[in-house]
Amino acid sequence: MTVLTTRALGRATLARQFLLDRTGTPAVGVVAHLCGMQAQEPQEPFTGLWSRVRDFRPETLDGLLTGREVVRVPLMRRTIHLVTADDALAWRARHDAMLRQKVLSVYRAELAGVDPDELAAAAHAVMADGEPRTLAELVEAVSGRWPGPPRRALGELIVGGVLPTVQLPPRGLWGSRAGVRNATLSGWLGREVPPLPEDPTDPVGQTLVRRYLAAYGPAASADLRAWCGLAGLPAAVKAVRDELVVFRDERGRELLDLPDAPRPDPDTPAPVRFLPAFDNAILGYHDRSRIIDHDHRLLSVAGERVALVDGRVAATWTLRGSDLVVTPLRRLSRAERTAVKDEGAALAAFLTGGAGGAGGDAVTSPKPAGVILGS
Known part of the structure; x- marks a missing residue:
């Protein structure tokens, strides 16, 4: 079995992350290829795109946000990610259990006795009028029913767990210091979040595996898990394994990859590149x-x-x-x-x-x- 050196893996990552050569792909296509960009610091994606896209201009991303082609949502690892509208809708249900569990694991004692499904229904009813709300306003609207839990814990379970929400512009626009206003993902995009298919081969997970490898491979299953935060992907990996090629790294770990994905010569020159805070070119791996x-x-x-x-x-x-x-x-x-x-x-x-x-x-x-x- 072919062993890939650390340098070879690094060059593969740079190539797939558009960090060896800037790309002429439109910014929305780059966001899609990268499976989203971590964006809890609202201005950081601008630097991430500038380092990857030729002639990138801030107004391009501003237009994608205000035009509802990309959105800022809690997703991978329960962090705010900038993702395309299509990916937000397609992937949200697959992340639902993880998002809920991560909030509940942090606030287990504080949220004891709160039924997540009942909270989701109550919050959805509040947001049904289509008006954007701050976290404080949303919590205030449901706190009469749940007066006991700390408001921060209740709010995080709503917007970071049980209710698919999006952070609205001007949050995330170039130079903006606007606070967070939330809307439902389906209300903002005018499309419903599709339910998770009842299929043991995990078709949504299969898509995540393929997309991840296209942007981050070759990679181990542990790397995939570290990137998305989802524990239950073995069925998806098993379902697509016959499509993949297998390597080893210098530590002996099994690495999976798409057959035709770029794996440049390890001696390919790599230009200086500046990365923003929390860039997934680094955080998208366990190793x-x-x-x-x-x-x-x-x-x-x-x-x-x-x-x-x-x-x-x-x-x-x-x-x-x-x-x-x-x-x-x-x-x-x-x-x-x-x-x-x-x-x-x-x-x-x-x-x-x-x-x-x-x-x-x-x-x-x-x-x-x-x-x-x-x-």
Whole structure:
């Protein structure tokens, strides 16, 4: 059985994540290919798309959000993801049990005695008028029936568990600091969430497996589970296994993949790329060693933005005023430093609306964007 080195796996990830070469695929197609983008920090997807899509402009994503082609919903791992409308509808029922369980596991004592189905029905009745509501407003509307539980716990069970909801614009628009207003997913999109098929081969799960491998493979079943948060995918994996090819990594783990998916030569040059906080190119795996050293594994979990050099996490970055401040995690060569400065200057211009950037009144800066690169 073919063994894929860590470097080979890293190059495969970069290719499938559009991080080896920016793509001309429209942004909505990129969001779909990536199976969504983690987006609990509302502005981060703009950087994630800029690093992947040629000539990406913020108004493109704004238009997709206001045009209801993409939505911000609790989904994989019970985190807010930016996904296409079609995927939100197709995948929500498959994630329902996981979403409920994750909330109940956090607030088990506080929510004792609350029937999740009764709460879902009550919340749906409140939202039936189509008016968007904040979490506080939604909880206030049902709290008379459940006066005991803490309001935060009750609210999280509603919007993060039992009721398919969407966070409405202007939340998530370029430069916006708007708070969260919720609507039902079906009400916002004008389409019902289809029920989960009663099929032991888990057809929705099969789609998730194929889509995940297209964007993240080759990968182990544990990686798939870490990405989506779903425990019950063995039937889906079994159902599609005959379609897949099998490899091993250097630790001996079995890796599954689509036969025709890109697996570039491990020596393929990898350009510097800047990733936003919580990017799934890192978080989408249980074993993240293909892209980040073990000592730095928790950086992305902590919300640090990182830069890839030669295909691996080699620095963290933040925007300070109009300057992009880059802190290396290892010594960079002269050529690497030059590449980091060049790519960083382009990103800084994009984020601040300067020359070469994409514009955006909410984040314009009076001085030219620059890069401060530590030693």
